[in-house]
Amino acid sequence: MKALRAALLVLGIVCTLVFFTFTMRYAQTPEGEHRSWSLGLVDDPWLKQDRAPGQSPELVIDFLSWSWLVLIVACAAFWAYRRLGCMACSEPAPAPAAK
Numbered sequence: 166m167k168a169l170r171a172a173l174l175v176l177g178i179v180c181t182l183v184f185f186t187f188t189m190r191y192a193q194t195p196e197g198e199h200r201s202w203s204l205g206l207v208d209d210p211w212l213k214q215d216r217a218p219g220q221s222p223e224l225v226i227d228f229l230s231w232s233w234l235v236l237i238v239a240c241a242a243f244w245a246y247r248r249l250g251c252m253a254c255s256e257p258a259p260a261p262a263a264k
Contacts, residue, residue, distance in 0.1 A: 176239070177240075196217075
């Protein structure tokens with residue numbers, strides 16, 4: 166039971182870190198420097214911003230991204246970790262006898 170709880174905790178932490186992974190990219194174009202950053206999986210981020218030369222920055226939130234599935238797995242792992250901890254608790258102390 167303790168090994169399963171530890172594995173669930175590690176899974177929850179890793180998935181949370183992957184969900185908030187920060188990636189920044191630079192590309193030199195003839196017009197100037199093109200910058201973009203994103204949060205989430207590298208191939209399918211849930212939040213991204215592109216800054217092209219001469220244009221205003223565009224912030225995009227993608228609700229249909231695999232990164233959200235990673236967050237759901239993290240939440241489920243933390244929930245199961247906590248739930249298994251409650252099952253492993255010792256029995257509550259008996260109530261004192263009434264006089």
